[in-house]
Amino acid sequence: MSxxxxxxxxxxxxxxxxxxxxxxxxLGLLSFGRELTGYDLRKWAEHMRFxxxxxxxxxxxxxxxxxxxxxxxxxxxxxQRGRPDKRYYRITAAGQxxxxxWENQSELEPxxxxxxxxxxxxxxxxxDPDRLHELLAEYLDWLEQQRAELHQIRADLLPEFPxxxxxxxxxxxxxxxxxxxxxxxxDELDRMSADPPD
Amino acid sequence: MSxxxxxxxxxxxxxxxxxxxxxxxxLGLLSFGRELTGYDLRKWAEHMRFxxxxxxxxxxxxxxxxxxxxxxxxxxxxxQRGRPDKRYYRITAAGQxxxxxWENQSELEPxxxxxxxxxxxxxxxxxDPDRLHELLAEYLDWLEQQRAELHQIRADLLPEFPxxxxxxxxxxxxxxxxxxxxxxxxDELDRMSADPPD
DNA sequence: ATGGGCATGTAACGAGTTACATGATTTT
DNA sequence: AAAATCATGTAACTCGTTACATGCCCAT
Numbered sequence: 001m002s003x004x005x006x007x008x009x010x011x012x013x014x015x016x017x018x019x020x021x022x023x024x025x026x027l028g029l030l031s032f033g034r035e036l037t038g039y040d041l042r043k044w045a046e047h048m049r050f051x052x053x054x055x056x057x058x059x060x061x062x063x064x065x066x067x068x069x070x071x072x073x074x075x076x077x078x079x080q081r082g083r084p085d086k087r088y089y090r091i092t093a094a095g096q097x098x099x100x101x102w103e104n105q106s107e108l109e110p111x112x113x114x115x116x117x118x119x120x121x122x123x124x125x126x127x128d129p130d131r132l133h134e135l136l137a138e139y140l141d142w143l144e145q146q147r148a149e150l151h152q153i154r155a156d157l158l159p160e161f162p163x164x165x166x167x168x169x170x171x172x173x174x175x176x177x178x179x180x181x182x183x184x185x186x187d188e189l190d191r192m193s194a195d196p197p198d
Numbered sequence: 199m200s201x202x203x204x205x206x207x208x209x210x211x212x213x214x215x216x217x218x219x220x221x222x223x224x225l226g227l228l229s230f231g232r233e234l235t236g237y238d239l240r241k242w243a244e245h246m247r248f249x250x251x252x253x254x255x256x257x258x259x260x261x262x263x264x265x266x267x268x269x270x271x272x273x274x275x276x277x278q279r280g281r282p283d284k285r286y287y288r289i290t291a292a293g294q295x296x297x298x299x300w301e302n303q304s305e306l307e308p309x310x311x312x313x314x315x316x317x318x319x320x321x322x323x324x325x326d327p328d329r330l331h332e333l334l335a336e337y338l339d340w341l342e343q344q345r346a347e348l349h350q351i352r353a354d355l356l357p358e359f360p361x362x363x364x365x366x367x368x369x370x371x372x373x374x375x376x377x378x379x380x381x382x383x384x385d386e387l388d389r390m391s392a393d394p395p396d
Numbered sequence: 397a398t399g400g401g402c403a404t405g406t407a408a409c410g411a412g413t414t415a416c417a418t419g420a421t422t423t424t
Numbered sequence: 425a426a427a428a429t430c431a432t433g434t435a436a437c438t439c440g441t442t443a444c445a446t447g448c449c450c451a452t
Contacts, residue, residue, distance in 0.1 A: 020411065021314065028321040039431050051316040056413055061432065085420075085431060096324075103321055104329045108336045109314035116219065116307035118249040118368060123226040123301055124361035126294075131302045138306045146308075163322035166386060170316060170379050177375030181368050188364060218439065237403050254441050259404065283403060283448075 019066075019102075021109075022055050026063045027099045030073060030091040037088055038064055050150055050171045064089055072098055121185065129193055133186065140182050147175040217264075217300075219307075220253050224261045225297045228271060228289040235286055236262055248348055248369045262287055270296055319383065327391055331384065338380050345373040 019027075029044050030036060036044075038061045045054045055063075064087075067073045072095035076088045091099070117139045124132055154168035217225075227242050228234060234242075236259045243252045253261075262285075265271045270293035274286040289297070315337045322330055352366035 021312070021317065022411080025317060028317075028324070031321065031324055037431075042431095048317075048320070051311055051313040051320075053310050053312055055411095057431095058414085058433075059412055062412090085418095085433095087432080099321075100324050103318060103324045104326050108333055108340065110337070110340055111311060111313040111315065112251045113249055113309060113311055114219070114251055115249040115309040117309065118365050119219065119223060119226075119246075120301060121368075122246070122249075122362050122365045123229065123297075124364070126226070126229055126298050126301045128302050135306055139308070142306065142308055162390065164320050166322070166383060167316050167320045169386075170319075170383055173375065173379045173382070177371065177379075181371045181375075184371070185364060185368055188367075192360065220439080235403070240403095253439095256405075256442085257440055260440090283405095283446095285404080 019098075021052075022059060023063045023067060024099065024102050025052065025055075026060060027067060027072060027091065027095055028103075030089060031096060031099050033091070035076070035088045035090045037086060041089075047153055050146065050153075051167060051174075067095065071095075117182075129189070133189060136182055136186055136189075140179065140186075143175055143179050143182065147172065147179070150175065217296075219250075220257060221261045221265060222297065222300050223250065223253075224258060225265060225270060225289065225293055226301075228287060229294060229297050231289070233274070233286045233288045235284060239287075245351055248344065248351075249365060249372075265293065269293075315380075327387070331387060334380055334384055334387075338377065338384075341373055341377050341380065345370065345377070348373065 025045065025048070026041055029041055038057075041060050041064070042057055045060065048054065064073065064075075068075050068089070071092060073089045073091055076090065078086045078088055117136065120127070120135060121132070150168060150171050154165060154172060157165040157168055223243065223246065224239055227239055236255075239258050239262075240255055243258065246252065262271065262273075266273050266287070269290060271287045271289055274288070276284045276286055315334065318325070318333060319330065348366060348369050352363060352370060355363040355366055
């Protein structure tokens with residue numbers, strides 16, 4: 001059974017449980033208890049792109065509207081100084097419940113990776129060796145830059161947010177390992193083009 | 199203007215260069231020179247899910263139809279023994295050109311990761327500690343299983359396909375590193391629940 | 397004869413992106 | 425006064441999935 005957890009028979013929000021991961025990411029960010037705007041959430045999501053892709057701006061606003069329509073968040077339109085545009089969102093009790101349900105009851109979803117550099121290497125037989133080398137060297141630079149950024153974020157996170165900090169440590173290890181792997185591939189590529197004359 | 203780069207006025211294939219990565223993955227598989235069916239491609243794609251997500255079956259057939267419409271592959275409908283269904287695809291010269299162009303001329307695209315276990319850990323403050331532990335332990339099992347499968351694939355690949363073999367080695371290192379990281383997180387989680395009484 | 401693997405296809409939908417549009421506020 | 429940043433939104437579109445439907449071939 002898929003065990004549809006539909007408790008309501010009355011007019012309560014009910015909040016169906018099958019939302020995309022993006023919705024839960026937004027809800028989870030709100031589950032720290034703070035009132036946030038779509039703009040704030042976008043910046044947070046930016047910090048999460050190290051381990052989870054950062055959705056488009058329009059997507060975040062769309063998710064907020066959906067969460068609101070399901071009663072999982074409330075919206076407060078702050079008309080400060082004749083400015084009715086800024087919207088603050090806060091998680092509701094139903095939202096907390098829904099999020100904890102996702103966090104604790106849902107099954108393991110393995111990570112999904114779209115590793116373009118690996119894809120390009122996979123088809124290396126069609127590549128110009130110099131270009132392939134250059135591409136991987138660029139990827140090396142990119143990795144180093146990401147690692148530096150993550151290092152900064154990690155330092156900011158420690159006391160207040162232990163779990164995000166743990167993820168940052170994990171991510172850091174991930175970049176270290178990837179850096180070593182790319183270096184090894186680069187070396188092996190050199191060996192291949194030297195030893196058997198292609 | 200959206201700058202539609204459509205140079206042709208005659209009947210030439212034209213083959214615009216902006217296809218999704220999935221299309222290039224299919225084209226790349228055909229670039230080894232063999233004539234393959236959609237079914238064959240699906241099985242190959244399955245082997246690539248370690249570093250690039252495996253598209254749905256219907257998507258592969260859709261991409262083949264598109265590649266054909268652009269003249270990048272040819273279709274041969276084999277009506278063997280009164281069976282007109284099986285369709286073989288072969289890459290064309292235009293297809294080879296398009297693929298090499300993508301392989302050599304396109305810019306670096308950094309990997310995109312949707313790491314659900316990390317996302318769950320990120321929001322660990324909402325999790326039941328036992329469940330979180332269990333989830334990561336499950337992930338550990340999954341990783342070990344993947345690594346074993348990849349090990350098998352890697353062994354099959356060596357002499358004939360050096361670049362795919364390189365990718366398999368890289369993937370293997372990836373799983374090793376991830377395994378160590380998860381183990382470290384698990385240990386740290388234990389330390390956290392012991393030291394400060396939550 | 398039944399079940400499993402081979403082989404393709406369609407329809408409906410959802411997720412997500414790009415590009416565009418708007419306007420206020422703050423900084424230079 | 426101009427530029428950057430804050431802040432939201434819409435429309436059109438593509439990508440990709442799920443679920444379904446069909447039918448052949450082969451082994452038990």
